[in-house]
Amino acid sequence: MEIRKLTSEDAKAYWDLRLEALQQDPEAFATTYKDAISRVDPLIRVARNLDSEVSATLGAFIDNELVGVMTIAEEGAPKLRHRVNLFAVYVTPRVRGKRIGMALLQAVIEHSKQLPDVEKINLTVVSTNDRAIKLYEKVGFKSFGLEHHAMKIDDTYVDEIYMSLAW
Template sequence: MEVRFLGPDDADELIKIRLEGLQTDPDAFGSTYEEEIQMPKEEWLRRLSQGESGDSGYFGAFVEGQLAGIIGFFRHRGLKARHKASIVSMYVREAYRGTGVAQALMQTELAYLEKRGDIDTVQLAVVTTNPAAIRLYEKMGFLPYGVEKRALKIGDQYFDESHMYILL
């Protein structure tokens, strides 16, 4: 398995796996397939063009040359919050779940954020209906700091999110 920072050349594969995740696990993401299918490729390229020194980006895990999973991050912008980053868009294709892909993605991203030297707190939100993800995040050292009731709504169904953090 190879885990690496994704760049503009990876746009088509990133779009494909992101849309797959939104269809496969719609309750796990704040965005929807219908929203992101309409996002122009230029926006994806912009997101991937910030390079490793940017304040946001994606890592991908490749197994035998195939993109098996992704994880993204963004750094908070305000002067008082620039020491924090949020993890977003974590998704592992079903065929690779339970194989260590998710842990490798998280380890790589946390190591990258810590190495930067200007981020010391990493946050994420996970739907409470995803106990496997919560267990993984706890195993990686994340601690809960609150539950947002009715954080997401799909049709008439609400989903709560557990907010978690880790100090680097």
């Protein structure tokens, strides 16, 4: 397995995995598959995001295939620059259970620690995603809040847990 920061050259592989994520785990993402596929020139937007200086997407590859991703984004306001936000987390089901999520998360933490002024990572996770919650807790993330009805999918509400890891 190889873990590295994605660039604009990885836009197609990222976009394909993102669409899979939106179909496989729709409750975990605010964006819907329908919204995603209706975007104009999505690969241009993805490429621009992957080359951004204020965010980084790390990808896990097995045999040159992108199988997992995690994105961190820096805050712009001076009083918030001590933190980054983790989002767009996904590992394809066919390789789950092989510690890819753990390897990606450790790489994200190490990458974040190298950023100037950054002291912590914040994230939200769907309250029913026990595997993800356990993964985050295993590396030291602590929960600090729960948002009831954070998202609504058709007539069903989804709660999100807020978590943070500080160093």
